[in-house]
Amino acid sequence: MKFAIVGAGVAGSFMASMLKQKNHNIEVFELYKKEQHFPVCAWGASRHMLSHFSEMAGLNFDDYIFHVGQRIGIRLPNGKNDYLNCMGLVTYDKKRWEDDLLNGVNINYDVRCTKENFPFHKYDYVLDCTGFHRSLLPKPKEEELIIPAWEYLVDNVHDADEFYILGYKNATGYFWFFPLNNGRAYVGAGDMNRIYLGVDEFFKENPTARILTKIGRPIRITPPTRMEPLTNGNVIGVGESVGCVFPLLGEGIIPSLICSEILLDLFENKEYSDKEYRKRLFKKLGYYDEVYKVIRLKMAGKLNTVKHFKILYKLYRNMKKEERRFGFEVSMEKLLNLLNSL
């Protein structure tokens, strides 16, 4: 079949690599110039899942790992600290991983595809892998929740070598410190209120840290169940364009790859239909809707851990089943402590 893949981020590069492997005819389009194309992300995810996806694409994930996490420190707004044990959480060279997936793929860089200018009729399917932009699908029917986010790539960090985060009051976002390699790290924040607490404190605590670059873009927190339409004509949304981001964390690498794998499996078995795609995506990521409800309640100051225990327990059960997919321990006690202190 003939596919256009629009957007060469994590979903687009993985889809391109896999569809090429299956001898489909593919064409990739990317907004940025080749030298400016860079994955805006803190590059943290579970090694278990990334090993699986790498293996599918013929790559060895161990070659890309920068930092293997032991613990994630959690700083809470009430001044208390907690931590989670890591179970495979790593940072990795996301740029090289995506470049290697695209090795041998013909990419049209510096092209802004739009609903108005794109030649949809030339392809059997057009994959909207444009992430936050969602450039080829209609606006979602529901109102969206989008969190502004940005980060610094820093080097010369000496004494900080563990992941840590600072949760913001009312779950409006969080600050993160993600160690990379050779004293480099991502230091950033997503914050509905655009205050970005923790960033200045980081530079006070780490006076040697040197800023290499500042990058950012908003993160979509709206889950797939609220991102209809997921498809339109021959356009299929894949990844963050259809809300494949875990709302509690703004974590979208693994969800976008899970979404890609569902779609690949449908094509492989000649079972693709819009209905079947939606069904399988909701089966796998449908519980993000409940996670989203929890976040909205917390943001509105209406979350009560006693009154809403049922939905919180469901969230916990779903996360607990997938501890290795998240790459850190999932504990009901720690989840309740976190939510109560925000």
Ligand SMILES: Cc1cc2nc3c(=O)[nH]c(=O)nc-3n(C[C@H](O)[C@H](O)[C@H](O)COP(=O)(O)OP(=O)(O)OC[C@H]3O[C@@H](n4cnc5c(N)ncnc54)[C@H](O)[C@@H]3O)c2cc1C
């Ligand atoms: C600051 C920040 C930190 C993050 N940290 C993490 C993290 O540590 N771990 C994690 O799991 N997730 C993280 N996320 C979320 C994660 O990066 C995204 O959810 C994930 O990259 C989505 O993948 P995608 O392929 O759907 O979209 P993207 O990776 O965003 O790729 C979209 C691509 O489409 C291109 N594009 C856009 N519009 C057009 C157009 N009109 N025409 C052609 N091309 C176009 C873009 O240039 C881009 O290359 C972070 C996000 C941000 C903003």
